[in-house]
Amino acid sequence: PRTHLVLDSAFTVGPVRRRLFGGFVEHLGRHVYDGIHEPAHESADEHGFRKDVIELVKELGVTTIRYPGGNFVSGYKWEDGVGPVEQRPRRLDLAWHSTETNEVGLHEFQQWLDSVGSELMLAVNLGTRGAAEAIELLEYANIPGGTARSEERKANGREEPFGITMWCLGNEMDGPWQLGHKNAEDYGKLAAMTAKAMRQIQPDLELVACGSSGASMPTFGEWERTVLEHAYEDVDYISAHAYYEEDQDLTSFLASGANMDHFIKTVTTAADHVQAHKGSDKRIDISFDEWNVWSITKWEAQQKTFTLDEWPVAPRLLEDVYTVADAVVLGGLLISLLRHADRVASASIAQLVNVIGPIMTEPGGEAWRQTTFFPFSVTSRLAHGTSLNVVASGDTIDGGKHGTVPVVDSAATVEDGHAAVFLVNRHQTESTTVTIDLSGLDVDGDVHAEGIWDDDLHAVNDLSNTSRVGLRTNESVRREGDTITIELPPVSWTALSIG
Ligand code: AHR
Structure with a gap:
């Protein structure tokens, strides 16, 4: 076979925004505990974070990092993760049938981000909670002082505000598996109300409304349209999530980028439709805040082995071991994102360490690069300027x-x-x-x-x-x-x- 390519500086897509090379850390399995955080490890820093992992995350070249979930965030009480560590409650994490110890919360995660040099993109819980808790978190994080929550932050050791700009309004609210799953009407109204309230505190926030959890969702396309009919003027981005797997069909797997192209086109079409309908000057772009290769079929089989009385701390979950074929496809997905740099404002490889991650660790042992590490790190290093x-x-x-x-x-x-x-x-x-x-x-x-x-x-x-x-x-x-x-x-x- 042969292919001929013509590159011309007159034919451009748009600037490559650095947030295209974002990542995602969820409280899930061994991602946080026994992943990035392992106080007993010989490479741990004074906060308990593994320095060997920090070095690999830096080498990977991830920019903005989404946190703390994922499905986890839809049952999360952010207050559990602040204050003296020894007083923090242990909770059931319903999303992953685990026990959350809350040893790592907002403050500790920001310390880790400072070490890796990445920006925080924080998700609020719109599953079991609502606008009231979201604005309390915003007050805690971003108000300099003089109010109950901001003074609480200071008392917890952080004098300066966190200054978080980018916020996700919930996670995958279209998915029946999601705690607090809603229909598009209800979620659209909640997202608009939460965004309006948050902007009353800080108008220049960048807010992401939940789009579809995948192109195969029965509500795909219509979900985006309905949510944006309610929230168009209140948010900046609509999210997209997509995972691809080989599952005995290498031919389709190698063409995954074509599906991602289709996904992006459908979401931008829905957003532009609402823009026209509303006669708005504003354009909504995509935050592709979960994308990766993930053997979901295998995961679903594994999930069935959980029993009701098992609530482990940091179990081995979603620990995909990536192949050469997976790395080739992941490189192809980055090609698709670059090709749509005009409409994809940010993207997060989901996830980073141990959990469907380009980096793996063993407790007390090594940290290493999976095959998928390489196309990501090289693309992040080389793709600059204009697509x-x-x-x-x-x-x-x-x-x-x-x-x-x-x-x-x-x-x-x-x-x-x-x-x-x-x-x-x-x-x-x-x-x-x-x-x-x-x-x-x-x-x-x-x-x-x-x-x-x-x-x-x-x-x-x-x-x-x-x-x-x-x-x-x-x-x-x-x-x-x-x-x-x-x-x-x-x-x-x-x-x-x-x-
Ligand atoms: O990344 C793993 C999970 O995939 C996330 O928690 C969820 O948002 C998605 O379904």
Whole structure:
């Protein structure tokens, strides 16, 4: 197969906002406890956070981090997580059938964020709670002082406000599994009311309303329209969540990016429909605040083994071990996000550590990079400036349930004489020759190609070998004048850095 790409600085999608490379930390399984927080670990800092994990999170290059859930937040009382740690209550976490010790709450998480250098995106509970608790949390977090909640924060050791800008108004409220699940009418009204109340305290907040939990939800599209009919002028973003899995269908799996494209198009169409209907000047963009590869089928089977009297602390949940194929698909999902940089304002890989995460840890032991770590870290490092509208022509391939798709998926960015091109070869048995015409770009200099591919598509990094899979250099890349040529191995993800 062959593919030809034309890059031209006149054909642009829009600026790449750094929040596109966000992450997500939920109180779930071993993500917080025995993941980022393990006071007994030899690398723990004075707050009990593992420094080896902090270093890996920094290397991953995540920007904004969503917290504390997820399904967890829909039953969470934020007050349980502040004040003297020894006085904090242990609670049942209904979302994950676990015990929440509350050793880590807002203050501790902010300390961890300061160490990794990321911004906090905080979710409020609109499942079992409402606007009243959300504004108390906002008062606690962002008001400098002189009120009950802000003085409480100071008494708890934090003199300066947290200054949190971005807030999620609940989580996946369209999902019947969600505590406090609502229909779109009821949620839309609650989101609007909560947003209005929060803005009375701080008008410049950036607020995210819940969109659909997935494109296969029966209310997909209509949910967004109805919620925004109620909340359009009160919020800034609508969320999107999407997970993809191989589940014995590699052909469809490799075309997952096409489904993400469809998802983004549907949500922006619904938002723009409401904009037209309301005659509004304002545009609502997407916060793609959960996306990843996740073997949900396997998880659902595992979930059935829980019994009613079991409420473990930090059990091993959703600990997917990622393959080379998973990493290739994850790189493809980042391509889709970059291609829609005009409408996707932020995105969060869900999640970060142990729980469907690019980073794994063992209690008392190592921390290591999963296969999916590599496409994320490289894309976050290289994708800067403007996302280009790549004009592609060439062979297509069967994308299974996603229809016919280009054999090579691509995205590109350019900034200050440097360009980056991201490529996925979806062909399962053949390499693909890609030529790239750079004559429309002012980018001189050498080209370097690195990526992920392997004869064993299901090779992993695990405790028995934590570095079996890593980045490889593609030696076939050549630049002659304004033309680049490269051979992409079957089922591969590649990043080119030019200039
Ligand atoms: O990321 C795991 C879970 O997936 C989140 O808690 C929930 O929001 C989604 O269904």
